Structure formats: C-alpha cells, structure tokens
Amino acid sequence: MCPVYVAGLIGAGDRKSVQPMAARDGEVGYDQLHHFIASGVWDAAPLEKALLAEADRMVGGADAWLIVDDTALPKKGEHSVGVAPQYASSLGKTANCQSLVSLTLASREIPVMVGLRLFLPESWTDDPERMARARVPEDRRTALTKPEIAIEEIDRVIASGARFGCVLADSGYGSSGSFRQALSARGLKWAVGLSRRQNVYPADVALIFPVARAGRPRKYSIPDQPPVSAEALLSEEKWRRVNWRRGTKGRLTCLFAARRVRVADGHKHRMLDDRMQCMPGDEVWLVGERRSSGEQKYYVSNLPADTSLKTLAATIKARWVCEQAHQQLKEELGLDHFEGRSWIGLHRHALMTMIAYAFLQTRRLKAAGRKKKNRGTAATTEPAGHQTSHSRPLRTASTQTMPPL
Incomplete structure (x- = not known):
C-alpha cells in the first residue's frame, strides 16, 4: 500500500485525498487505501528512520541546515485532530486550521522535509474525551509548546545520525529562551x-x-x-x-x-x-x-565571535528553503488534502508526502547531475573558438536551476 499511496501523491490529479487517488489507481479500492492510512496496524518509525537516512545521504553534512518552522493546514469544522482558531504564519493571520511543526534538512538550497508533528492547542489538551475520539496516542496528550515539540523532533534527528551544522528557526521559536538554551545544551550552533x-x-x-x-x-x-x-x-x-x-x-x-x-x-x-x-x-x-x-x-x-557579517546574513537567509518545501508539499503533493480526523491518519499522510517529496528530490538531483555532465562533455567537443550555450561556465550547485517537481 505504501508505494501505491506515494504514487497517488506524485501522480496526476488535482486532489490527493484517499478517494480520488484510489479512483485514479483503478486496482486498489478506496477501503484498502483508507484502511492503510487511517487504521492499519503498522509502525511508522522504520519509515521515518529510512527517510532521515535518505535525506542525510542527499544533503546531510557539516554545511547542512536543520530548519525549524511550522505550517498551517486550513480546516473547516472542529472534529479534525488539532483543529482550532490559531495563528497561521503561512496565512499571516488567525484562522481555523491545524498547525504542524516542521523540520527540514537542507544544503545547497536543496530542502528535504524530515519531520511534521501536529501541535495540539489547549482546547484539545484540556479535553481528554476529544483527544480520545481523535485517537491521539496516550504519550502525545501532554500539552507542549511548539518550541518543546521542535526540541523533541531535533533529538529524533540527532539520534538517527543525520548530519547538520546549524539549526535555523524564525522568531516564533527563537524568542523562546528555553528553546535557545536547549539547543546550546546539545552543543548545537544556531541562528x-x-x-x-x-x-x-x-x-x-x-x-x-x-x-x-x-x-x-x-x-x-x-x-x-x-x-x-x-x-x-x-x-x-x-x-x-x-x-x-x-x-x-x-x-x-x-x-x-x-x-x-x-x-x-x-x-x-x-x-x-x-x-x-x-x-x-x-x-x-x-x-x-x-x-x-x-x-x-x-x-x-x-556562531563564533569571528564570524563575518556576510556569513551571518547568509546563514540567517538560508531558512527560506523550508518555505519552498512547504509550498510544494501542499500544491503538488497534497499535504493539506487529507480528509480524515485522526492523529494517526494525519501523521501517516504527512509521512507519505515527505517520502514522495524526498523521492522527487533524488530525481531532480539526478536530472541536474546529468545536465551538468552533458554540458561539460559538450564543452570539450566544441571546436576551438566556437562558443555555444553548452560551453558557458556552469553555475555552482548552490545556484543551479533544478527541474520542477
């Protein structure tokens, strides 16, 4: 079911919820696909670990960023897990939505989303019956702030062995003294x-x-x-x-x-x-x-006291790539199309979108690598004095144009 679900997210069609994906597949029924994502008995941890390993292979290293942010999924009604009127940074206003803390591993302006965890407002954590109906796991029913959720997710990334050199976050996290102190206590660099x-x-x-x-x-x-x-x-x-x-x-x-x-x-x-x-x-x-x-x-x-102003600016501005990842996850992979109400269904759907996104990033990198290699080969075979677009100097990996998803 996992390959079928991921293929449905990547494939054609404007709507990436269970019913239209099953209808487009033709071989897998709606009930099968819905059971897999909403109530099937399987553990997401091995897939999360595999996703982190693949992200580390693609972009991990001492020059990589681990970017903390959150993204909002607008929702109507009040039964979907975690939905409430709350500030949505992506919308720039307070709206009825679900809010997920996100972690993105990135380098060379190439993002790979590795974590999406739902934030539960007080209107949920103060209502045990409501959480039970939404099948929130017992160990997730404690009220946590977004910075506290982010620290738990960062610990999960560290435990996986994924490599990064600096943690980036906006003021929603950075204004928390306990968040900054927790990062320092773990020996991490941050901006x-x-x-x-x-x-x-x-x-x-x-x-x-x-x-x-x-x-x-x-x-x-x-x-x-x-x-x-x-x-x-x-x-x-x-x-x-x-x-x-x-x-x-x-x-x-x-x-x-x-x-x-x-x-x-x-x-x-x-x-x-x-x-x-x-x-x-x-x-x-x-x-x-x-x-x-x-x-x-x-x-x-x-960052060290001898860090230049240009390096500080470049580090701070590197955070923008997570916005690109959020946009593509929603517009092209249907992150905000899930129509179920449960905790487990939402997080499994989010995990599938991240796996689909990581797969597409590997394809983009391979396509960019072939393009670069072909340009280099063409440049060596051109007659002397004859310059074409192929023989122009290549841009570095950090600015190279990538194929669209």
Missing part, C-alpha cells in the same frame, strides 16, 4: 529570529555587588547597566549592504548590522526598585536586517 522588543545587554556588561546603605549585604550580583531592546541597541550601529547569494533576478542584497550582546534570558532577580529583571545570558551575535520594503527583522546566533 534564530528574535523579537525586536527582546531585552539585551551589551557584551561588555559586568556583574557587580552594589553596596547596600542599610540592612544585610546583597547576596547576588546585578548588571552594571540596564538592558535595552534589540531594536534600540542596533539603531545606532553601522548598517552595511550585504549580498548573500545570487537569485534568478540577480544578487540578493539587504542592509545588515551586527553586534555582540548578552540576551536578557538568565534567571530573574528582584532589583532595588522591586522590579524583576532577567540577568545576562551567554554572549551571542545580535543581527538586524532592514529590507527594501522598510520592514526590519532581528536575529540572534551563537
């Missing part, structure tokens, strides 16, 4: 989005013991300067125009500024004026981006 309102300290902040005028001496040190917002700290920095890669319409450029800081995400301490203040954390990079539209974005990264 994540940050709220412009996040308080930070300059890197040279010092901890002092103020002298108390009366009473007992203070037990804890405090910063010798107050924190300021990320936006305020970078407002007076020198902003430089940086190009991080060549796109289809030329070089991609933007204004960037960076400064070493210590994020105010340490333990909370009561100050003399009775307010609570977070202490400085580890020293990291604070990076700002000013886009041509006037929009400003902020990021934080624990």
